[in-house]
Amino acid sequence: MMEWNQIPFGWREALDITVVTFLLYHVIRFVRGTRAVAALSGLFVLLVLYAVAQMAGLLTLSWLLEAVFGSLFLVIVILFQQDIRQALSSMSLRSLFRRRTGGHEELIGILARSCFDLAGRHIGALIVIEMTMPLGDMMEKGVKIDGLVSEDLLSTIFFPKTALHDGAVIVNVSGRVVAAGCVLPLAQEVARQHFGTRHRAALGITEVSDAVVLVVSEERGEVTVAQNGRLSNPLNYERLERILTNVLSH
Numbered sequence: 001m002m003e004w005n006q007i008p009f010g011w012r013e014a015l016d017i018t019v020v021t022f023l024l025y026h027v028i029r030f031v032r033g034t035r036a037v038a039a040l041s042g043l044f045v046l047l048v049l050y051a052v053a054q055m056a057g058l059l060t061l062s063w064l065l066e067a068v069f070g071s072l073f074l075v076i077v078i079l080f081q082q083d084i085r086q087a088l089s090s091m092s093l094r095s096l097f098r099r100r101t102g103g104h105e106e107l108i109g110i111l112a113r114s115c116f117d118l119a120g121r122h123i124g125a126l127i128v129i130e131m132t133m134p135l136g137d138m139m140e141k142g143v144k145i146d147g148l149v150s151e152d153l154l155s156t157i158f159f160p161k162t163a164l165h166d167g168a169v170i171v172n173v174s175g176r177v178v179a180a181g182c183v184l185p186l187a188q189e190v191a192r193q194h195f196g197t198r199h200r201a202a203l204g205i206t207e208v209s210d211a212v213v214l215v216v217s218e219e220r221g222e223v224t225v226a227q228n229g230r231l232s233n234p235l236n237y238e239r240l241e242r243i244l245t246n247v248l249s250h
Helices: 011-031 036-056 058-072 074-080 080-092 105-120 149-156 197-208 237-248
Strands: 125-132 142-150 168-172 178-180 214-217 224-226
Touching: 036 058, 036 142, 036 149, 036 224, 058 074, 105 224, 105 237, 125 149, 125 197, 142 149, 149 168, 149 214, 178 214, 197 224, 224 237
Parallel strands: 125 168
Antiparallel strands: 125 214, 142 178, 168 178, 214 224
């Protein structure tokens, strides 16, 4: 048997371990709290069942499980194509080299005040914060604005008499309104029956990107946040500020 001191270990092995650890960490971080966790749990059960079948000599069961594992990669790609696309997008050069700086206090204040001003007047709104994944295809369906974000601008866009009030506004982390009147993909399944088109659109865009969406309910005058395909409970001003601070500081 080879002793520990006989195992070769140099800079290549250290680099190999570091890269694998980095990839595993980001995979675990990405799937945590998503539907992929349930799939990984099911895969673990199959692996345990396969080991038991091998030890017990259950040839037919072992053969069936080997066939499943042989096409497992293809099955994973088909079932989680959207999740894989989102993960690869979040690992783009744009996300790797994006500067993690502060200085978003003014943007956070404008967004929070605008949401609660609109909520107080029962004016619906959908504000998409573009993160690392570009939303160019969504912007093409709207009207390009490229203006500095402000409470007056957002209030004007979402005023019920304007032509753009039904669509979504896309804001980047630099504090500019990139486009307005944008059409977003709708989530196919929602957990709460009272969700309308605005909430389904917020969930839909966060299922296919890492965007964060602020939703103002026209009927209930409530402010919620959609992220990673999930919608928060109604928020107060302080809670919304904390969420925006956490989002924009990462």
